Amino acid sequence: MHxxxxxxxxxxxxxxxxxxxxFGALKVLNGVSFEVNRGxxxxxxxxxGSGKSTALRCIDRFETIDSGEIIVCGHRVSDPKxxxxxxxxxxxxxxxxxxxxxxxxxxxxxxxxxxSVKGISxxxxxxxxxxxxxxxxxxxxxxxxxxxxxxxxxQRAAIARSLAMQPKVMLFDEVTSALDPELTGEVLKxxxxxxxxxxxxxxxxxxxxxxxxxxxxxxxxxxxxxxxxGPAAILTSPxxxxxAQFVGTGL
Amino acid sequence: xxxxxxxxxxxxxxxxFLDGALLTLQLAFIATAxxxxxxxxxxxxxxxxxxxxxxxxxxxxxxxxxxxxxVQIFLVYFGLASLGLKLSAFTVAAAALTINVGAYxxxxxxxxxxxxxxxxxxxxEGLALSRAQIYWxxxxxxxIERVYPSLTSQFVLLMLASSVTSQIxxxxxxxxxxxxxxxxxxxxxxYILVAIxxxxxxxxxxxxxxxxxLVIFPxxxxxxxxx
Numbered sequence: 001m002h003x004x005x006x007x008x009x010x011x012x013x014x015x016x017x018x019x020x021x022x023f024g025a026l027k028v029l030n031g032v033s034f035e036v037n038r039g040x041x042x043x044x045x046x047x048x049g050s051g052k053s054t055a056l057r058c059i060d061r062f063e064t065i066d067s068g069e070i071i072v073c074g075h076r077v078s079d080p081k082x083x084x085x086x087x088x089x090x091x092x093x094x095x096x097x098x099x100x101x102x103x104x105x106x107x108x109x110x111x112x113x114x115x116s117v118k119g120i121s122x123x124x125x126x127x128x129x130x131x132x133x134x135x136x137x138x139x140x141x142x143x144x145x146x147x148x149x150x151x152x153x154x155q156r157a158a159i160a161r162s163l164a165m166q167p168k169v170m171l172f173d174e175v176t177s178a179l180d181p182e183l184t185g186e187v188l189k190x191x192x193x194x195x196x197x198x199x200x201x202x203x204x205x206x207x208x209x210x211x212x213x214x215x216x217x218x219x220x221x222x223x224x225x226x227x228x229x230g231p232a233a234i235l236t237s238p239x240x241x242x243x244a245q246f247v248g249t250g251l
Numbered sequence: 252x253x254x255x256x257x258x259x260x261x262x263x264x265x266x267x268f269l270d271g272a273l274l275t276l277q278l279a280f281i282a283t284a285x286x287x288x289x290x291x292x293x294x295x296x297x298x299x300x301x302x303x304x305x306x307x308x309x310x311x312x313x314x315x316x317x318x319x320x321x322v323q324i325f326l327v328y329f330g331l332a333s334l335g336l337k338l339s340a341f342t343v344a345a346a347a348l349t350i351n352v353g354a355y356x357x358x359x360x361x362x363x364x365x366x367x368x369x370x371x372x373x374x375x376e377g378l379a380l381s382r383a384q385i386y387w388x389x390x391x392x393x394x395i396e397r398v399y400p401s402l403t404s405q406f407v408l409l410m411l412a413s414s415v416t417s418q419i420x421x422x423x424x425x426x427x428x429x430x431x432x433x434x435x436x437x438x439x440x441x442y443i444l445v446a447i448x449x450x451x452x453x454x455x456x457x458x459x460x461x462x463x464x465l466v467i468f469p470x471x472x473x474x475x476x477x478x
Binding site: 060104113 | 368371373374377379381384389470
């Protein structure tokens with residue numbers, strides 16, 4: 001229902017083609033290709049070490065690739081002369097460990113980048129901070145410091161901080177892996193609401209039930225390759241024995 | 252044993268002691284302020300990706316930390332004189348103390364910078380902040396908050412060490428004391444008094460740093476927890 005009508009001419013928001021990447025002798029990405037269209041939610045799954053987090057981090061150039069091509073919101077990420085800050089204004093990323101700035105209030109965490117990078121006024125940024133915090137259900141935490149919040153609240157605040165930059169695509173790197181089931185639930189609800197609003201998203205997660213509910217497309221990574229891909233239904237009826245084994249143990 | 256202390260002759264010279272104490276505080280203030288700036292720049296330099304910059308900053312730190320302060324003061328004093336620069340003893344003292352404390356501050360702040368988790372910087376990079384903005388907003392303030400106790404002890408030590416500049420006749424507290432004891436022949440009383448004044452100056456500085464900490468670290472003021 002939230003799917004935006006796509007035309008075949010619209011370029012994908014994120015496109016990886018034949019991406020290779022090694023850490024020393026270890027080949028992490030071995031010819032990875034996938035695309036994410038506007039308004040689409042792509043879920044990356046796979047065992048630890050399968051390369052899914054690396055693939056995600058390559059999208060925001062937190063890792064550089066050895067060969068292949070990555071295009072994100074029109075930026076050639078694989079180009080050495082890439083305008084990194086322009087890319088990162090279009091891409092929001094949320095990490096497993098929240099990474100809120102501990103010495104700043106939640107409001108200051110959120111207004112920092114819009115004020116420093118986009119140059120919007122303090123009052124405008126504060127108004128926007130209120131909006132994004134309301135979106136994640138934390139409007140009463142403006143003046144609190146990160147350490148005063150629970151893990152789930154910190155992660156929601158980190159999502160709000162990303163949203164304040166009005167990204168065109170959001171990346172989520174195992175954002176609930178540090179949380180207990182109850183706190184995981186409150187973070188996932190926020191992400192679901194974002195998906196319903198039509199936000200383009202790429203996420204790495206181990207929450208299979210959640211992936212099933214939210215994914216427009218699932219990419220199963222295995223040994224640095226896209227081993228199987230398809231709609232969320234592949235999680236219930238996998239085509240390859242590797243995915244069958246993975247979801248078998250994951251559910 | 253016949254201990255006969257007479258402070259009367261010393262105490263009537265109180266305006267001279269006051270002048271000396273104020274000059275000591277001035278030296279400490281100048282060296283602390285400039286030393287902090289040097290320390291921040293030096294720490295950034297030591298972490299620079301350019302090997303020449305980081306080597307130069309490393310040489311500065313090691314050269315200062317492995318030579319005596321008095322020798323550094325003489326080097327600045329006679330070095331500037333041989334270049335034909337005629338500067339007051341106060342200026343030379345302030346310059347030498349600044350160069351000295353800048354090196355120690357560089358090391359302390361560098362340790363603070365190194366303690367910032369990598370994830371903090373990645374989060375800031377992900378928000379498209381520039382390198383300078385990341386250093387200022389995300390690295391420097393939490394780093395300084397963490398090393399603030401070491402930094403402020405270093406600055407109090409510096410104030411005490413400034414007594415060495417009496418050797419180039421900067422008219423600070425110890426130089427005043429040297430002059431008064433030779434004038435009154437009450438050496439022991441003079442240095443007892445001077446020691447007390449140094450203790451008071453230390454307490455004043457510590458109180459000042461405590462107040463400054465409340466102003467520049469609002470999170471700590473509100474929550475009282477270490478970062």
